[in-house]
Amino acid sequence: MRSLYRSLLHLYPAGYRAEYGDEMTSVFLEAHAETADCRVMTQAIFGVRELGGLLRGALREHLRNITGPYGSALFSTRRLSMHSEFRFPKATVSLMVIILVGILLTIDKAKSISASISYSRPNVGPIHAAQQLMLLPALLIILAGACVVAVIAWGVMFALQRSGLHRLSDVNPAGEQRPSGKLSI
Amino acid sequence: MESPISEPVLLILLSLADQPRHGYAILKDTEKMSDGRVRLSTGTLYGALRRLLEEGWIARFKEEDNSRAKQAYRLTALGRKNLQEELSRMKHLTRVASLRVARKET
Numbered sequence: 001m002r003s004l005y006r007s008l009l010h011l012y013p014a015g016y017r018a019e020y021g022d023e024m025t026s027v028f029l030e031a032h033a034e035t036a037d038c039r040v041m042t043q044a045i046f047g048v049r050e051l052g053g054l055l056r057g058a059l060r061e062h063l064r065n066i067t068g069p070y071g072s073a074l075f076s077t078r079r080l081s082m083h084s085e086f087r088f089p090k091a092t093v094s095l096m097v098i099i100l101v102g103i104l105l106t107i108d109k110a111k112s113i114s115a116s117i118s119y120s121r122p123n124v125g126p127i128h129a130a131q132q133l134m135l136l137p138a139l140l141i142i143l144a145g146a147c148v149v150a151v152i153a154w155g156v157m158f159a160l161q162r163s164g165l166h167r168l169s170d171v172n173p174a175g176e177q178r179p180s181g182k183l184s185i
Numbered sequence: 186m187e188s189p190i191s192e193p194v195l196l197i198l199l200s201l202a203d204q205p206r207h208g209y210a211i212l213k214d215t216e217k218m219s220d221g222r223v224r225l226s227t228g229t230l231y232g233a234l235r236r237l238l239e240e241g242w243i244a245r246f247k248e249e250d251n252s253r254a255k256q257a258y259r260l261t262a263l264g265r266k267n268l269q270e271e272l273s274r275m276k277h278l279t280r281v282a283s284l285r286v287a288r289k290e291t
Contacts (some may be wrong), residue, residue, distance in 0.1 A: 016235070019235075023231070024231050026208070027230070052226065053228030054224025054227075056228060056232075124237050
């Protein structure tokens with residue numbers, strides 16, 4: 001169980017793993033030891049909760065590394081207060097976790113396929129000029145698509161940053177506006 | 186007024202309010218305080234601890250046996266101040282809510 005947990009910790013960025021990996025493993029083992037005498041269902045729930053927590057945490061840390069200071073508001077200790085039109089549905093987190101798992105499985109599968117193919121096999125070899133001509137437009141389309149996705153993602157992040165904490169932080173639960181001199185939309 | 190704190194973070198801060206605790210002790214305490222409703226995974230706990238450390242709400246507690254695997258955390262003055270503000274906000278909200286519900290019943 002220890003080795004499985006340690007290998008799952010590799011989903012996290014290396015810096016985070018170096019700082020918290022030992023602690024997390026120690027706490028996990030203590031929590032796991034407590035469920036050892038419990039029913040199978042309780043153990044399964046514990047396993048799913050831990051796996052979900054690790055995947056969400058790893059995703060959050062990677063996003064945090066990518067977004068840098070722009071993402072600081074997203075990962076603040078306080079809840080992210082946003083206008084409703086910019087609020088992510090809860091399903092987005094699950095979807096992102098599924099995508100992350102899919103990517104990791106694909107990489108793993110690709111590695112195993114790559115290892116199973118012999119270099120001497122005649123069907124697999126250098127790409128010929130004709131194939132290169134077909135490959136180039138496809139690569140360009142993929143690159144353009146990636147750029148569009150990146151621009152949209154940056155736009156969403158920017159919108160979240162602009163519409164989030166700094167505006168609604170001026171509003172209190174009683175509905176009174178604090179005199180801040182800023183126009184709240 | 187600042188935006189509210191999420192429930193897991195609030196429970197972690199409350200857990201550290203009376204004494205420094207290790208990760209596992211925080212997990213057990215949050216579960217106890219919420220009557221078993223909130224059960225944090227280690228991933229969620231350490232994600233929250235990291236953010237709280239970065240924002241200066243908590244700090245590492247120095248002990249004699251200060252190994253990496255047994256690190257305790259304590260609430261800082263800033264963390265205590267923010268926790269008190271959050272509790273005041275919740276008290277105010279509870280008072281307003283109670284008044285409204287009572288008014289509707291009469």
